Amino acid sequence: MSLLSVDNLGKAYRRYATELHRVASWFGAPVRAREENWVLRNVSFAIEPGEAVGLVGQNGAGKSTLLKLVTGTLQATEGSVHVNGRIAAILELGMGFNTELSGRQNVYHAAGLMGFSTAQVDQAISEIEAFAEIGPYFDYPVRTYSSGMQVRVAFAVATAFRPEILIVDEALSVGDVYFQHKCFERIRQFRQQGTTLLIVSHDRDSILALCDRAILLDKGRVLRDGGPEEVMDYYNALIADREGSTVAVSTLADGSVQTRSGTGEARIETVALHDANGEPVEVVAVGDRVSLRVSIRVEQPIDELVVGYVIKDRLGQPVYGTNTHHMKCAHGPMQPGERVDYRFTFEAGLGVGSYSVAIALHASDSHVARNYEWRDLALVFSVVNLSREQFVGSAWLPPQVECIR
Amino acid sequence: MFALLKSLWAYRGFVASSIRNEFAARFARSRLGGLWMIIHPLAQVAIYALILSNVLAARLPGIDNRYAYAQYLMAGILAWTLFAEIVSRCLGLFIEQGALMKKMRFPRITLPVIVVGSSLLNNLFLLLALVLVFALLGRPPHLLLAWLLPLTFACLVLALGIGLILGILNVFMRDVGQVVPIILQMWFWFTPIIYPLNVIPEAFRGLLALNPMFPIVAAYQDVLVYGRMPDAIALLWVTMAGLALMAVGLFMFRRAAPEMVDAL
Numbered sequence: 001m002s003l004l005s006v007d008n009l010g011k012a013y014r015r016y017a018t019e020l021h022r023v024a025s026w027f028g029a030p031v032r033a034r035e036e037n038w039v040l041r042n043v044s045f046a047i048e049p050g051e052a053v054g055l056v057g058q059n060g061a062g063k064s065t066l067l068k069l070v071t072g073t074l075q076a077t078e079g080s081v082h083v084n085g086r087i088a089a090i091l092e093l094g095m096g097f098n099t100e101l102s103g104r105q106n107v108y109h110a111a112g113l114m115g116f117s118t119a120q121v122d123q124a125i126s127e128i129e130a131f132a133e134i135g136p137y138f139d140y141p142v143r144t145y146s147s148g149m150q151v152r153v154a155f156a157v158a159t160a161f162r163p164e165i166l167i168v169d170e171a172l173s174v175g176d177v178y179f180q181h182k183c184f185e186r187i188r189q190f191r192q193q194g195t196t197l198l199i200v201s202h203d204r205d206s207i208l209a210l211c212d213r214a215i216l217l218d219k220g221r222v223l224r225d226g227g228p229e230e231v232m233d234y235y236n237a238l239i240a241d242r243e244g245s246t247v248a249v250s251t252l253a254d255g256s257v258q259t260r261s262g263t264g265e266a267r268i269e270t271v272a273l274h275d276a277n278g279e280p281v282e283v284v285a286v287g288d289r290v291s292l293r294v295s296i297r298v299e300q301p302i303d304e305l306v307v308g309y310v311i312k313d314r315l316g317q318p319v320y321g322t323n324t325h326h327m328k329c330a331h332g333p334m335q336p337g338e339r340v341d342y343r344f345t346f347e348a349g350l351g352v353g354s355y356s357v358a359i360a361l362h363a364s365d366s367h368v369a370r371n372y373e374w375r376d377l378a379l380v381f382s383v384v385n386l387s388r389e390q391f392v393g394s395a396w397l398p399p400q401v402e403c404i405r
Numbered sequence: 406m407f408a409l410l411k412s413l414w415a416y417r418g419f420v421a422s423s424i425r426n427e428f429a430a431r432f433a434r435s436r437l438g439g440l441w442m443i444i445h446p447l448a449q450v451a452i453y454a455l456i457l458s459n460v461l462a463a464r465l466p467g468i469d470n471r472y473a474y475a476q477y478l479m480a481g482i483l484a485w486t487l488f489a490e491i492v493s494r495c496l497g498l499f500i501e502q503g504a505l506m507k508k509m510r511f512p513r514i515t516l517p518v519i520v521v522g523s524s525l526l527n528n529l530f531l532l533l534a535l536v537l538v539f540a541l542l543g544r545p546p547h548l549l550l551a552w553l554l555p556l557t558f559a560c561l562v563l564a565l566g567i568g569l570i571l572g573i574l575n576v577f578m579r580d581v582g583q584v585v586p587i588i589l590q591m592w593f594w595f596t597p598i599i600y601p602l603n604v605i606p607e608a609f610r611g612l613l614a615l616n617p618m619f620p621i622v623a624a625y626q627d628v629l630v631y632g633r634m635p636d637a638i639a640l641l642w643v644t645m646a647g648l649a650l651m652a653v654g655l656f657m658f659r660r661a662a663p664e665m666v667d668a669l
Contacts, residue, residue: 013667019577026660068666072510075663087510096505098426100433109426112419113511121418141433 002046002084003196004070004165009079010041011065040065040220043079049164052197054207054228056235057217063200066217067091067167070198085164088114093154099143103134103153106142110157124160131182132156148176155183162190167198204232208316229316230257233358233376237261262373265302266334266361269295271378273357284348285386286396292344292379294359298334302372304363305331307342313394314354321358325365349396350383357381409655412512420515424522442527446534450479454538472542473630479535480629481598484622487528487557488564489589494520495568496585499576503669513662517569521561528557539629552628552635559644560621566650573654573661576668596622617643 014033016022021031040062047053057063068074070081071089096113097106107128111121129138132152134145142150159166168187191197201207207214207228214231216224218238224231237259275281276289284290294307308323324330324342331340357379363370388396413420432438454475498516499506506513532553536546575581596618597605605613613619620643624635 014664022577022664023574023657026657068507073507074666091508096509098430100430101426105422105426105429109419109422112416112422113505113509115415115511116418117415118418118422 002082003049004084004198005046005082006066006070007044007080007082009043009066009069009081010038010077011062011069011074012036012038012041012077014077038077038220040069043217043220043222045215045222045225047165047196047198049196050191050194051213052191052199052211054211054214054231055198055200055217056202056207056214056231057223058239061217062220063217065220067198067200070165071167083165086161087165087167088158088161088163089167090155090158091167091169093151093158097142097150097154100141102141103132103138103145103149104129107153107157110154111160114157114161116161120161128153128156128160131160131186133179148179152179155179159183159186159190162193162195164194165196165198166190167200169200204236205317207232226257230259232316233257233259236376237374256377258375258377260373260375262361262371264372265300265370266296266298266305266372268359268361268373268375268378269297269339271295271357271359271375273379273381281381283382283384284350285384286348286350286352286388287398288348289345290348292342292346292357294342294344296340296342296361298336298338298340300336301333302363303333305334305340305372306362306364308360308362309344310358311350312356312358314356316356319350319355319394323360323362323365348383351391351394351396352383352385353394354380354382406655409512409514413514413518416512416515419511420518420522423515423519424526427519427523428526442530443534446527446531447537449531450534450538453478453482454542476539476542476544476630477601477626478599479538480625481596481622483528483531483535483629484556484560484625485593485596485598485618486531487524487560488618488621489593490524490527491520491561491564492568492571492589493586494524495565495572496575496582498568498572499665500579500582500669506666507669513665514658517565517572520568521565525557525561535629547632549628549632549634552624555640555644556621556624556628556635559624559640559647562647562651563617563621563643564647566647566652566654569654570650570657573657573665576661576665592616592618598622617646 013036014022015035015037016025016031017034021029021033025031025033043062043066055063055066065074067089069076070083071087072081096110098109101109104125107125108118108121111124112118132138132149132155134149134152137145137149138153142153145153166187187197197210199207199210211228214224214226214228215222216231216235216238223238224234238261270293272280272293273282273284274291274293275284278291281290292309294309296305296307298305306323306325308321308325310321311319313319334340356377358374358376359378360374361372362374363372385391388398391398428439428442432441435441437444454472457475457478458472495517498520499513502516536550540546571581571585575585596616597613602610602623620636620639624640627633627635
C-alpha cells in the first residue's frame with residue numbers, strides 16, 4: 001500500500017452567476033456554475049515510504065494547489081488523495097504565532113493546531129526548547145524575538161514529531177547557516193527513519209542532491225514523472241519553450257534519457273571531444289588538454305549566435321559551464337546555410353568519473369530569451385587518473401605543499 | 406456529526422489554549438493582568454447602578470427599590486451582550502481566520518467553539534460582577550439563579566445558529582458583514598432592554614412574539630430583577646428554534662467548508 005496516493009485529482013474554482021446560486025447549490029438546487037477554472041486536473045501518482053520526491057514546475061503550474069490538496073487545506077473537486085500517515089508541512093513557519101505570548105506558550109498552541117494534546121507536548125517540550133537553542137528567550141514574548149529566533153522555534157515545533165510525510169519548501173529560509181545545517185540534519189534523520197520527503201523547488205541542484213524522483217507539473221497536469229535528472233532536463237527545456245519550439249525526448253543506447261528542445265534557427269550538427277593530438281576521445285586523463293568541438297549549421301537568418309556548454313557530473317550537477325556571450329565572442333548576424341565550428345580548449349581539471357556535456361545555441365546571455373537548440377547529454381566522457389597523485393572529488397586542484405616547522 | 410464531535414475532542418487542547426491565549430494576549434503587558442477581566446464588568450455594572458439610580462433617579466414601575474431600574478437594565482444587557490458578542494464574532498470569524506484556514510489543516514469547527522468558549526467566559530465574569538453588585542445593593546443571590554443555566558444555553562444556541570449561518574454567508578457575500586451590525590443595533594432597540602415592556606403601545610406588543618430574543622431577555626429580567634419563574638414554554642420554543650438554526654448552520658458549514666477556502 002502506498003504512503004500517499006493521488007488518484008485522478010482535479011481542482012476547479014467555481015464562479016456562479018450570483019453567490020445566491022452557490023448557496024442554493026449547497027441545499028441541492030440544480031444550479032450550474034457559470035464558469036469552472038481548472039487549476040489542476042487528471043493528476044495521479046503514488047509515493048512509497050522512504051522516497052524523496054521533488055515537485056517542480058513554473059509559477060502557476062499548480063504546485064501549491066497540489067500541496068494544499070495533499071495536506072488537506074483544500075478539498076478536491078474530483079478524484080481523491082489517500083494518505084496513510086501524518087503529514088507535516090514546513091511551508092509557513094510561524095503561522096498562528098501570537099507575538100504577545102512566550103515561545104513556550106506558542107509551542108503548545110502551534111502543536112495543538114497540528115493536533116497534538118497537551119500531554120504529548122509536555123513530553124516533547126524540553127526537546128523542542130533544546131533544538132531551538134534560543135536560551136532564556138524561550139520564555140519571553142515572541143515580539144522580542146529576532147526573525148531568526150522566531151523561525152527556530154517554529155521549525156522546532158513543526159518537526160518535533162516525526163511525520164510519515166514531510167513537505168518542505170526549499171525556498172524557505174530557516175535563518176542562519178548554522179541552523180540551516182541543523183534543519184537539514186533533522187530532515188536527513190527523518191528520512192533515515194523512513195519519512196518520505198516531498199520537496200518543492202525551482203533549484204535544479206537541490207532537487208538532484210536531495211531527491212530520487214521528480215514530478216514536473218505544467219498547467220495543472222503531470223508532464224513528467226521520473227528520475228530527477230531526466231525531469232530537470234525536461235523542465236529546463238520547458239522554460240526555454242517558445243512558440244515554434246519543440247521538445248524531443250529520446251532514450252540513448254545506455255538507457256539514459258536525452259532532451260532536445262529549441263526553435264531550430266540554428267542546429268548542432270556534431271559534438272566531439274578531441275585530445276591534444278586532434279584525435280576524438282571518450283576517455284580523458286586527469287589534467288589532459290582537451291578540445292570540445294561543436295559544429296553548427298544555421299537554418300534561418302539570426303541576429304546573434306551564442307554557444308554555451310555545461311559539463312555535468314554523473315548526478316547531473318553542473319561542474320562547469322559558460323557561453324560565448326560571457327567569453328565576449330558572440331557571433332553577429334548569420335544567414336541560412338552558414339556553418340560555424342567552435343573549439344573550446346581546456347585542461348580537464350576533473351576528478352575521476354563519468355561526465356556529460358550539454359550544449360545550447362541561443363541569443364544573448366542565457367537560453368531563456370531565444371533558444372535555437374538545447375541538447376542535454378550531447379556528449380558523454382570519462383575521466384581516469386593515469387599519472388596524477390591520488391585524490392578524491394570532482395575537481396582536480398593540485399596544490400603546492402609547503403611544510404613549515 | 407459523530408466525526409465532528411470526535412475531531413473537536415481531539416483538538417480540545419487547541420480549543421482550550423486558544424481561549425486562554427486570547428485572554429492572555431488581551432491583558433499582556435498590563436500590571437493588573439487578569440484582574441481586568443473582573444474590573445471591566447464590575448465598573449460597567451457599578452456605573453449603571455450609580456448613574457441611573459442616583460443621578461437620573463429612574464424608577465421601574467412595580468418595584469419599590471431605587472436600584473430596580475439599574476438592575477432591570479443590567480439583566481437585559483447580560484443576555485444581550487452574550488447574544489451580540491457571539492453573533493458579531495462569528496460573522497467575521499472565517500474571514501479573520503482565512504490565512505490560517507488556507508495554510509493549516511485543522512477541524513474548522515473548532516473556530517466557532519473557541520468563540521463560544523471565550524464569550525461564555527466573558528459573560529460569566531459579567532454575571533459574577535452583577536451578582537456581587539446586586540448583593541451590595543441589598544439583593545442577595547437566590548436559588549432562582551439556577552435558571553440562568555438553561556437561559557444561557559437558550560441564548561447561546563440562538564446566537565450560534567444565527568452567527569454560524571451569517572458567518573458562512575459573509576465569506577461569499579461580504580455585504581452581509583456590513584449589514585448585520587446595523588440590524589443588530591435595530592434589534593437591540595426592538596427588544597425591551599433599556600425600556601420596560603409597558604412603554605410599548607398595546608397594539609404593537611404582539612409584534613414582540615416575532616422577536617426570539619424577547620423571551621430570553623424577559624426571562625433574564627424575571628430571574629434577576631423580579632425574582633420570579635420565567636415563562637418556560639416560551640423559552641422552550643426559543644431553544645428549539647435556536648437548535649434548528651444551529652442544525653441549518655452546521656449543514657451549511659459542512660456544505661460550504663470545501664468552497665470556503667477557495668473564496669478566502
